[in-house]
Amino acid sequence: MLRHVTGLSWRVDRRATVLLGVLIVAQGGVVAATGVGQRLLVDSAGGHNSGALAAAVVLGALAYGAGSAVGRVQNNIMIYLNGRSDLALSEEIQRTVAEIPTVVHVEHAPHLDRINRLRRTSGALAALPWAVLGAVATTAGLALSIGLLIAVSPWLALLAVVAVPLLPASRWADRVLREARDDAAELLRHEQELHNLSDTPEVLLNGSGDELDRRARQLWEAAARREATARLRGLAVQTAGWLCYSGAVLAAILAVGTLIREGRATTGDAVLLITFATQLLFQLRAVLDSVSTVADSGQAAEHYFWLNAYASRFRLRAAPPPERLREGIRLSGVAFRYPGVAQDALHDIDLDLPAGTTMAVVGANGAGKSTLVKLLCGTYEPTAGTITADGVTVEPAGWQRGVAAVFQDFAEPYLAVREAVGIGDVQRLHDAGAVTDAVERADAAEVVGRLPDGLETQLGPFLNGAGLSTGQWQRLALARSLMRAGPVCVVLDEPSAALDPLAEHEMFLRFAAQVDTARHRGAVTVLVSHRFTTVRMADVIVVLDAGRITERGTHADLMAADGIYAGLYTLQQAAYR
Numbered sequence: 001m002l003r004h005v006t007g008l009s010w011r012v013d014r015r016a017t018v019l020l021g022v023l024i025v026a027q028g029g030v031v032a033a034t035g036v037g038q039r040l041l042v043d044s045a046g047g048h049n050s051g052a053l054a055a056a057v058v059l060g061a062l063a064y065g066a067g068s069a070v071g072r073v074q075n076n077i078m079i080y081l082n083g084r085s086d087l088a089l090s091e092e093i094q095r096t097v098a099e100i101p102t103v104v105h106v107e108h109a110p111h112l113d114r115i116n117r118l119r120r121t122s123g124a125l126a127a128l129p130w131a132v133l134g135a136v137a138t139t140a141g142l143a144l145s146i147g148l149l150i151a152v153s154p155w156l157a158l159l160a161v162v163a164v165p166l167l168p169a170s171r172w173a174d175r176v177l178r179e180a181r182d183d184a185a186e187l188l189r190h191e192q193e194l195h196n197l198s199d200t201p202e203v204l205l206n207g208s209g210d211e212l213d214r215r216a217r218q219l220w221e222a223a224a225r226r227e228a229t230a231r232l233r234g235l236a237v238q239t240a241g242w243l244c245y246s247g248a249v250l251a252a253i254l255a256v257g258t259l260i261r262e263g264r265a266t267t268g269d270a271v272l273l274i275t276f277a278t279q280l281l282f283q284l285r286a287v288l289d290s291v292s293t294v295a296d297s298g299q300a301a302e303h304y305f306w307l308n309a310y311a312s313r314f315r316l317r318a319a320p321p322p323e324r325l326r327e328g329i330r331l332s333g334v335a336f337r338y339p340g341v342a343q344d345a346l347h348d349i350d351l352d353l354p355a356g357t358t359m360a361v362v363g364a365n366g367a368g369k370s371t372l373v374k375l376l377c378g379t380y381e382p383t384a385g386t387i388t389a390d391g392v393t394v395e396p397a398g399w400q401r402g403v404a405a406v407f408q409d410f411a412e413p414y415l416a417v418r419e420a421v422g423i424g425d426v427q428r429l430h431d432a433g434a435v436t437d438a439v440e441r442a443d444a445a446e447v448v449g450r451l452p453d454g455l456e457t458q459l460g461p462f463l464n465g466a467g468l469s470t471g472q473w474q475r476l477a478l479a480r481s482l483m484r485a486g487p488v489c490v491v492l493d494e495p496s497a498a499l500d501p502l503a504e505h506e507m508f509l510r511f512a513a514q515v516d517t518a519r520h521r522g523a524v525t526v527l528v529s530h531r532f533t534t535v536r537m538a539d540v541i542v543v544l545d546a547g548r549i550t551e552r553g554t555h556a557d558l559m560a561a562d563g564i565y566a567g568l569y570t571l572q573q574a575a576y577r
Helices: 002-012 014-045 050-099 109-120 122-126 128-152 154-163 166-196 201-206 209-261 267-315 369-377 396-402 417-428 432-441 445-449 470-481 501-519 555-561 564-576
Strands: 328-336 346-354 358-362 384-389 403-407 489-493 524-528 540-545 548-553
Touching: 002 014, 002 050, 002 122, 002 128, 014 050, 014 128, 050 109, 050 122, 050 128, 050 267, 109 122, 109 166, 109 267, 122 128, 122 267, 128 154, 128 267, 154 209, 154 267, 166 209, 166 267, 201 209, 209 267, 267 396, 328 369, 346 369, 346 548, 358 369, 369 403, 369 489, 369 524, 396 403, 403 470, 417 432, 417 470, 432 445, 432 470, 445 470, 540 555, 540 564, 548 555, 548 564, 555 564
Parallel strands: 358 524, 358 540, 403 489, 489 524
Antiparallel strands: 328 346, 328 384, 540 548
């Protein structure tokens, strides 16, 4: 990790990296040089050696000037370099997260908390090389200061002994604070989710914003109390250590005073002691801060290694999908269980979808329809069983390149219309012809034509962007799914939920045409809908209940069976009469 982050800093700015390293090393010897210069100055002032006095003045002035200048320049360069390195590291983290084809890491709370903590602590990770170098330099400077104190009297080394407990005390305080922050991560995430609801129409209409804000504030205060309590515990332990050290410094000053009266020490030695006793505190603090930063970086590095190991599981299994399906898709004994849940959401799913098949999935809310769809899309991996395409196990990272999908919770990208559609196939993002064709096939040309700048219109509340209705956004989502050339699996998960019945009927007429086109490539089409007039068009209908397939067959077969499907269909038909 140290080599990686150092290399990152080197790529960001080589000159600044070298200069910062030199300044950190130089800063480590400034305190010792300042103390020696002051002792020589005091001792030479009472004698008649003008050369020694001049040398002492020059050494003291250089040490003082270097200490002041080096510190300021070092801080400015460190802020600049850490900022750029942090940005580069954050981009790397974001790319790694985006490369993960499944969605468990953003739906499972422990995984999401680790990713959020990594994002929050990326600055500490970027500062790792300088924290390590600073720890070495300040420790060397501290050792030099202690050596000069021992030269006055070996007993003065006890100052360092008394100061040693401050190191574990500080580390303990840091550990307690980190644990408190980790414990509070879920509270803060919950607080943020409540705040995100504050401007939704439902909350504005029912006037529950104040209540949600109150609860969010309670969560934030609970998290803040945990952190404040941890800080106070750490402060109490560290304060006790500093009080002991202050008492030791006072005893050392009295001891050197005795040596001066006995003629075994000079006034310059007393000045050296006072200088080092004062600076020793800052040196220790610098060591502790460096060690603390290294510890924070170590925790961030754990999350970094975990994320890369998690993502690498998919990089190693990124075989491309077949250009066309010849046999079809098969699910054998597939089960899926959400992380942290005691029961499976899907149980022993066996499905054989020949190439060119259109399958509809129906069932009550919570039956497992969306879970099954996500397994077929590769955004979930089965916890048991296998999914194969033409006999080859489906691997998410590669399989998704051959999947085109529209979901009920479709995205609303605040981009230009051309980009909001084009990102459906990033490789053809700038292909104006492909974008226009997708818009026309999705019957979104009228929506785009009404916008002030057509395909170049900015969407969303930014940069004077245009606002769209839910139905208009859904048409763009359908167009986005049509950008992918030659998909082998087409998925529509409640794609018409935001459309009126007439618009739904028109959309599925167009969808039927797309299915016929896809059928020639052997593509399997999966449709999830609560509207049975739409479901009837499927070659096979699968009924899910409590995560199990309870019925399967054509519309006529299932109506004749007079089971769950027939009951739901009859009930819905009666509602439309």
